[in-house]
Amino acid sequence: MADGEVQTLDYQQRRWHNIRKLLERSGPFCHPDFEPSAEILDFIMNSCKVLIVGAGGLGCELLKDLALMGFKKLHIVDMDTIELSNLNRQFLFRKNDIGLSKAKCAVEFVNKRVPGCEAVAHHCSIQDLDEGFYRQFHIVVCGLDSIVARRWLNGMLMSLLQYNDDRSLDQSSVIPLVDGGTEGFKGNARVILPGMSACIECTLDLYPPQKTFPLCTIANTPRLPEHCIEYVKVLQWAKENPWGSSTSLDGDDPQHVAWVYEKAQERATKYGITSVTYRLTQGVLKNIIPAVASTNAAIAATCATEVFKLATSCCTNMNNYMVLNMSEGVYTYTFAAEKRPDCIACSNTTRSMEIESNATLQAIYDKLCEDKGYLMKSPGITTIINGRNKTLYMSSIKSIEEKTRDNLKKKITELGLYNGADILVADVTTPNTLTIKLKFSNNLDDDMGR
Amino acid sequence: MASPSPKSPEQSEKNKQYDRQLRLWGDHGQAALENGHICLINATALGTEILKSIVLPGVGAVTIVDHNIVSDEDIGCNFFLECSSKGLNRGSETLRLLLELNPAVQGHAVYEPAEQILRDNPDFFKSFSVVIATSIPEKTIQDLAQHLWDINIPFVLCRSVGFLGSFRIQMKEHTIIETHPENEQIDLRLDVPFPVLAEYLDAFNIDAADLKDHGHIPWIVILYKAVQKWQKTNQNRWPMSRKEKNEIKDIIREFIKKDENGLPIEEENFEEALRAVNTALVPTFLPVKIQDLIYSSSAINLTKESSPFWIMCSALKGFVEAEGKGKLPLRGVLPDMTTSTEHYVKLQSIYRAQAVMEAEIVYRKVQEIVGQLHCDSISEADVKLFCRHAYDLHLIKGSNIVEEYRLGNAVTSYIGRYLEEPDVMMVHYILLRSAEKFQSEHCRAPGEWEPEGDIAKLKTCVTKLLSDISCTPFPKDDHIHEMCRYGGAEIHSVSAFLGGCIAHEAIKIITKQYKPVNNTFIYDGASTNTATFTF
Numbered sequence: 001m002a003d004g005e006v007q008t009l010d011y012q013q014r015r016w017h018n019i020r021k022l023l024e025r026s027g028p029f030c031h032p033d034f035e036p037s038a039e040i041l042d043f044i045m046n047s048c049k050v051l052i053v054g055a056g057g058l059g060c061e062l063l064k065d066l067a068l069m070g071f072k073k074l075h076i077v078d079m080d081t082i083e084l085s086n087l088n089r090q091f092l093f094r095k096n097d098i099g100l101s102k103a104k105c106a107v108e109f110v111n112k113r114v115p116g117c118e119a120v121a122h123h124c125s126i127q128d129l130d131e132g133f134y135r136q137f138h139i140v141v142c143g144l145d146s147i148v149a150r151r152w153l154n155g156m157l158m159s160l161l162q163y164n165d166d167r168s169l170d171q172s173s174v175i176p177l178v179d180g181g182t183e184g185f186k187g188n189a190r191v192i193l194p195g196m197s198a199c200i201e202c203t204l205d206l207y208p209p210q211k212t213f214p215l216c217t218i219a220n221t222p223r224l225p226e227h228c229i230e231y232v233k234v235l236q237w238a239k240e241n242p243w244g245s246s247t248s249l250d251g252d253d254p255q256h257v258a259w260v261y262e263k264a265q266e267r268a269t270k271y272g273i274t275s276v277t278y279r280l281t282q283g284v285l286k287n288i289i290p291a292v293a294s295t296n297a298a299i300a301a302t303c304a305t306e307v308f309k310l311a312t313s314c315c316t317n318m319n320n321y322m323v324l325n326m327s328e329g330v331y332t333y334t335f336a337a338e339k340r341p342d343c344i345a346c347s348n349t350t351r352s353m354e355i356e357s358n359a360t361l362q363a364i365y366d367k368l369c370e371d372k373g374y375l376m377k378s379p380g381i382t383t384i385i386n387g388r389n390k391t392l393y394m395s396s397i398k399s400i401e402e403k404t405r406d407n408l409k410k411k412i413t414e415l416g417l418y419n420g421a422d423i424l425v426a427d428v429t430t431p432n433t434l435t436i437k438l439k440f441s442n443n444l445d446d447d448m449g450r
Numbered sequence: 451m452a453s454p455s456p457k458s459p460e461q462s463e464k465n466k467q468y469d470r471q472l473r474l475w476g477d478h479g480q481a482a483l484e485n486g487h488i489c490l491i492n493a494t495a496l497g498t499e500i501l502k503s504i505v506l507p508g509v510g511a512v513t514i515v516d517h518n519i520v521s522d523e524d525i526g527c528n529f530f531l532e533c534s535s536k537g538l539n540r541g542s543e544t545l546r547l548l549l550e551l552n553p554a555v556q557g558h559a560v561y562e563p564a565e566q567i568l569r570d571n572p573d574f575f576k577s578f579s580v581v582i583a584t585s586i587p588e589k590t591i592q593d594l595a596q597h598l599w600d601i602n603i604p605f606v607l608c609r610s611v612g613f614l615g616s617f618r619i620q621m622k623e624h625t626i627i628e629t630h631p632e633n634e635q636i637d638l639r640l641d642v643p644f645p646v647l648a649e650y651l652d653a654f655n656i657d658a659a660d661l662k663d664h665g666h667i668p669w670i671v672i673l674y675k676a677v678q679k680w681q682k683t684n685q686n687r688w689p690m691s692r693k694e695k696n697e698i699k700d701i702i703r704e705f706i707k708k709d710e711n712g713l714p715i716e717e718e719n720f721e722e723a724l725r726a727v728n729t730a731l732v733p734t735f736l737p738v739k740i741q742d743l744i745y746s747s748s749a750i751n752l753t754k755e756s757s758p759f760w761i762m763c764s765a766l767k768g769f770v771e772a773e774g775k776g777k778l779p780l781r782g783v784l785p786d787m788t789t790s791t792e793h794y795v796k797l798q799s800i801y802r803a804q805a806v807m808e809a810e811i812v813y814r815k816v817q818e819i820v821g822q823l824h825c826d827s828i829s830e831a832d833v834k835l836f837c838r839h840a841y842d843l844h845l846i847k848g849s850n851i852v853e854e855y856r857l858g859n860a861v862t863s864y865i866g867r868y869l870e871e872p873d874v875m876m877v878h879y880i881l882l883r884s885a886e887k888f889q890s891e892h893c894r895a896p897g898e899w900e901p902e903g904d905i906a907k908l909k910t911c912v913t914k915l916l917s918d919i920s921c922t923p924f925p926k927d928d929h930i931h932e933m934c935r936y937g938g939a940e941i942h943s944v945s946a947f948l949g950g951c952i953a954h955e956a957i958k959i960i961t962k963q964y965k966p967v968n969n970t971f972i973y974d975g976a977s978t979n980t981a982t983f984t985f
Binding site for chain 2: 013014015018026027061065068069084085087089094113114185243259261272278279283288289292294296299300301316322326327329331
């Protein structure tokens, strides 16, 4: 700091002059609550705590963007370490940093580059952090590549919501979530006001379904190079166990990738299929999503602008979902995603599930996995019968899975479930146990009385 | 157990580092990028954010032209400056920190103002792939734009003020072979099957197939047979209308095997055939866009200086008129479908072999032309790529920024049309232009010192510009007021958004893949709105 600046407060420094124009001047398009003052910059610098989730392509950009927008109390969480393939876009990392924590490296760099920035790193998974941790933030901004993790985080922020006695939302419990995502030349950014606007679970149908190949195609009628690679991945590896039965296939191990590549080539040659390449093999094995610096920069910047608006009220937020496509020109479209009145995450009501009274537990399980409103990964289902917890099915713990597996074939009525009964569901997509009320779609009268 | 030792060599370091982007533009796109040389005039926050996303993916070289000295305000919004940079040359400081991102990129800093280079050494700009400028005054914009137009170097003019930003791409002509369309038109020639294909299709007998074989008949065959059956009662016409296509669907449904109760058996290949009726029965045609290209004067009047693109267009025209019988060379790509490996591979090889044969004809024509013109040869691989993408070739004819600033008739009526609506994004364009005018008249950005006093002055500039394009003044001053509130401030996240977009467009221009913005992009961060205009 130059001598002349020793006496000035940090937010009065000349370097913040650009931002101060926005915050200390009023304009015709400001948010109605906005009152220009020097204190707003003081607030974002010294009080406003922002959590950045993910220190990858978006996270690096977000950390830089927010630090240069005046935010100092930044926290960033990421469990990953740096890899060579990150360096084409994650600009806070160098070759020397490979193997180190992304969160720590990013924080160290930005704190050094932007004086006064006090970013804090958390090298752990988001599930390792508890309610108390998340509750301390004013805003959470999320740049993840995993839908499951994004849904979990969304569930966490929704679980922090408090309701008044008249069932109205306690506004002070709302922590806004700004979420960004990219894939190749496309991306999206959105602002979620928990309990007030559409959340991640309200709009699950916006995520494209995962591309999978039917097993019979892979095994019997391969046509594409991908089918050959999938065959080696799914069937041949487990059969041959090239590195012994205790070594599972690791898409990051170049020896493993090379083995799969060669076996896939053999299979392709046998069937007259062409174009199995090393790059394609790796892409299929790791489900690689293409990524480039420019798309990440644009989406992260959009998110940072929205965080700045939320923190300062200097203008109104986007309403509430923006898609970006940069493959033909540069195109954006902003629309208001709709809140689901019975959303399992953000609605403060119990979701009900319609099911036939003679259905099996498997039918409930399948609904939880396949229905657009749930899309769960491996739901654990329990219920309360006569005041006692009863586990109906749980796949996450092996011994319990074995004990409860037979229940899947049983009729739900045999398991003690009835029309109006609550089931409690736990899944990796949410930190919360969800209560779902069963609603039988036939024989209503028969079962009501039980 | 001995560990297996696969013989395939590991990927190179470079391939690993760039893996995620190579999946988007391929090794040849990367090679083009590595041959690219970007010139940035003025390393503002916007300027360095642009360079960041071009240096990271590995452009060949960057040159920064900047005579400015680093100020506190620069440090506040530009990530590629340190506190210790204050008082030093902005170009060399930002260059040093940008090059840390990627040691493979070469960098140069030039301390002279762009105006001086234009005057003393205009050839300086000849060696660049793209010239990008931020924060240059109105006069320099026009001088630079004219010069770059004359020497045919792509130019991107960029602005970032408060929540507003824009960029304008100026290129005389930009041709793209690989446009990467989201939905590629399939090219199966069912209406005009080439002999090998016809022979293959005719050999199938749907009714005679047993259940297993029946379920493996490719939908292409099903569709072809259904149309043939339909044609028998329809004078051999090709089904065009919705009604006729529904009749085709009915025939396909008749083909489906029935169980002992007479109910149709679920057969995925027949379901696929039903779904394909609406898309795959489009008759083979020469798209108007491609017809315009191959009959344009650039393709007809070839010279020694003609680019490979136009030479290949000319050869393509030769093919269409002769061997192609009015059609483009076959694309040679077969979509995946439910069938046996044997059928699929056979069908695929039939399409591929025909495509290779037709591309070879085009290649021979290219060689002939190259021989006549005595110009550089074009590789067979390039011609194959060209033929593979013949349906999606794209040409952008650019316009000169100076014409836009001169406000000729075409420009004024174009702007006027949008303002009548009234299009708020075109209002932003007017404001950005007026702020530029203000700057050149008052030597400061509107509102730089204090906003209120400048509102009337900026309004004068806006009204003057609007009257030049025969438009009435804005009914309200709110946008003018907002511009004065910004006071010329550069906001980092706004520049970061634009920086990402502009870097992206520069990469498209250098790699000649994907369609760039044609030609003006406006961004309003306050309303999260964007628009594209074509001047």
